[in-house]
Amino acid sequence: MKTYDLIIVGAGPGGSMAAKTAAENGLKTIFFERGRKPGEKNSSGCGLGPRMWKQFPSMMKDLTPEKCPSLRAGAAARNYFINEEGIVVGYVMTRPTESVSYEPAKSWITMNCYRSEFDPWIAEFATYAGAELKNSTLIVNLLKKDGNICGVVDEHGEKYKAPIVIGADGAVSMVAKQSGLRTRWAQDQITVTPQYDFFAPPNKIDDIMGDEALAVWWSAIFPASYQVFFHDGFHQGLGNWLNKWDKNPLFYLNRVINLKYYQRLLKILDAKPRELQSHLLPWLKYPYNTHTDGVILIGDAGGFPCPLEAEGIYPAMVTGKIAAEVAAEAITSEDISKSALSKFDEMWKKTSVGEEFEAGEELYNIWKALPFSPKETMSWFVPMFMEVMGGIYDWSQPHAKRVRQIAAHVKSYMPKALPFIMKYVFPLVAKIFENDLDKIMDPQKLMSVIPKIMDLLPKKKKQRREKL
Numbered sequence: 001m002k003t004y005d006l007i008i009v010g011a012g013p014g015g016s017m018a019a020k021t022a023a024e025n026g027l028k029t030i031f032f033e034r035g036r037k038p039g040e041k042n043s044s045g046c047g048l049g050p051r052m053w054k055q056f057p058s059m060m061k062d063l064t065p066e067k068c069p070s071l072r073a074g075a076a077a078r079n080y081f082i083n084e085e086g087i088v089v090g091y092v093m094t095r096p097t098e099s100v101s102y103e104p105a106k107s108w109i110t111m112n113c114y115r116s117e118f119d120p121w122i123a124e125f126a127t128y129a130g131a132e133l134k135n136s137t138l139i140v141n142l143l144k145k146d147g148n149i150c151g152v153v154d155e156h157g158e159k160y161k162a163p164i165v166i167g168a169d170g171a172v173s174m175v176a177k178q179s180g181l182r183t184r185w186a187q188d189q190i191t192v193t194p195q196y197d198f199f200a201p202p203n204k205i206d207d208i209m210g211d212e213a214l215a216v217w218w219s220a221i222f223p224a225s226y227q228v229f230f231h232d233g234f235h236q237g238l239g240n241w242l243n244k245w246d247k248n249p250l251f252y253l254n255r256v257i258n259l260k261y262y263q264r265l266l267k268i269l270d271a272k273p274r275e276l277q278s279h280l281l282p283w284l285k286y287p288y289n290t291h292t293d294g295v296i297l298i299g300d301a302g303g304f305p306c307p308l309e310a311e312g313i314y315p316a317m318v319t320g321k322i323a324a325e326v327a328a329e330a331i332t333s334e335d336i337s338k339s340a341l342s343k344f345d346e347m348w349k350k351t352s353v354g355e356e357f358e359a360g361e362e363l364y365n366i367w368k369a370l371p372f373s374p375k376e377t378m379s380w381f382v383p384m385f386m387e388v389m390g391g392i393y394d395w396s397q398p399h400a401k402r403v404r405q406i407a408a409h410v411k412s413y414m415p416k417a418l419p420f421i422m423k424y425v426f427p428l429v430a431k432i433f434e435n436d437l438d439k440i441m442d443p444q445k446l447m448s449v450i451p452k453i454m455d456l457l458p459k460k461k462k463q464r465r466e467k468l
């Protein structure tokens with residue numbers, strides 16, 4: 001039986017980052033991948049966010065088109081709005097705004113590439129640092145002695161020993177299950193996400209999409225669908241929690257593909273379907289049960305994707321790095337107990353990932369109620385939003401009359417919109433500004449401000465202009 005300081009199950013972004021960090025900390029490390037190489041499954045998951053460049057600059061500057069030919073950076077995101085008749089009734093283009101504070105976030109919103117290139121690229125950092133990568137090896141169980149976890153067993157019965165095992169084995173984590181940390185996700189903690197991968201000639205993508213990195217198709221007839229552009233193709237997918245589907249998810253994805261607008265886009269992009277995939281993705285209000293004696297769960301295995309949009313690669317890398325650092329410390333101090341490994345929770349909570357989860361419940365709730373509730377919410381949200389956004393550019397009436405028409409029409413949506421705002425928007429805003437709420441709501445401050453506002457108001461009623 002081979003013996004190591006640290007065993008990592010899974011060579012996705014989380015596992016590779018953990019393996020790299022562990023090897024750099026001097027741990028004899030092995031990480032296992034069931035695929036023939038990391039990223040073999042080529043799951044989407046490759047809109048990379050700028051926080052990765054901020055936090056891991058020397059590593060990320062190595063991610064070049066030579067290493068990842070599918071790489072494509074984009075500064076714009078398009079939001080399409082689709083009504084109940086399947087018509088694109090408007091779109092809003094967004095770019096990094098003036099308040100964005102650092103590079104490269106000022107220059108692009110996501111850097112996209114295929115996982116079949118990204119995962120091997122990141123795994124190479126780990127092997128370069130000295131970690132051993134064992135591909136084509138499915139780990140099927142945890143090795144236990146006197147009830148204590150002390151390694152793993154592969155599908156051929158081969159045993160590998162180590163005092164600590166990191167579960168980096170993704171959404172359906174064997175390590176989580178066998179360690180007793182979790183039997184399975186609840187239905188409202190995991191999403192199923194089918195997606196098409198289309199090929200399109202790079203020059204067409206550049207000419208037609210310009211510097212668009214991605215698009216979100218917000219709709220009343222399917223859960224929000226994402227589109228991510230790579231150098232020579234794009235993904236179109238959508239997801240929802242397991243308890244939210246009333247039909248096969250493909251039925252809804254095909255609704256996107258069959259939109260007239262979408263068919264036109266496929267035609268002008270000269271796009272051809274290349275692959276149909278389906279993946280599971282944990283989507284939680286807050287990660288829990290992340291560690292026990294001799295075991296730490298990271299990335300998807302620990303439920304770390306962002307509670308709003310499920311960005312998962314950055315959290316996997318952050319938690320992978322922290323888990324390896326905590327493991328190194330635990331091994332040095334010869335204390336691998338649950339209580340020693342609780343440092344993992346302490347540390348990730350202090351990171352940008354932890355900060356994201358501070359409003360986890362509110363972010364999760366609003367996402368669930370809005371883009372993931374096409375019938376209940378998007379059916380009134382899309383026309384209401386477009387009434388406000390688009391109504392004014394209309395020559396059917398004098399503009400002042402149009403504004404009154406729009407206001408009256410928007411008012412008709414209030415019985416639905418107001419309860420939504422009270423239930424989902426207010427709690428989110430209150431959570432985000434909770435540290436400042438006391439200041440804003442302080443009655444003494446309010447009393448001191450009100451007279452100043454009153455002073456600004458005109459003392460006399462203005463005379464209406466005489467009619468000529």
Ligand SMILES: Cc1cc2nc3c(=O)[nH]c(=O)nc-3n(C[C@H](O)[C@H](O)[C@H](O)COP(=O)(O)OP(=O)(O)OC[C@H]3O[C@@H](n4cnc5c(N)ncnc54)[C@H](O)[C@@H]3O)c2cc1C
Pocket residue numbers: 009010011012013014015032033034035038039041043044045046047048049137138139140168169170171174193195228237279280281298299300301305310311312313314316
């Ligand atoms: C459709 C889709 C789109 C997404 N889009 C984005 C995006 O644009 N940006 C983003 O940041 N995130 C995105 N995500 C989320 C992101 O893909 C994940 O959060 C991220 O991959 C998590 O990394 P990980 O290392 O924890 O797990 P994974 O990437 O799932 O890696 C786990 C690895 O472990 C291996 N493995 C599993 N079990 C075993 C076993 N028993 N033995 C050996 N090996 C095993 C697997 O083969 C895999 O290689 C998306 C997810 C999905 C499903």
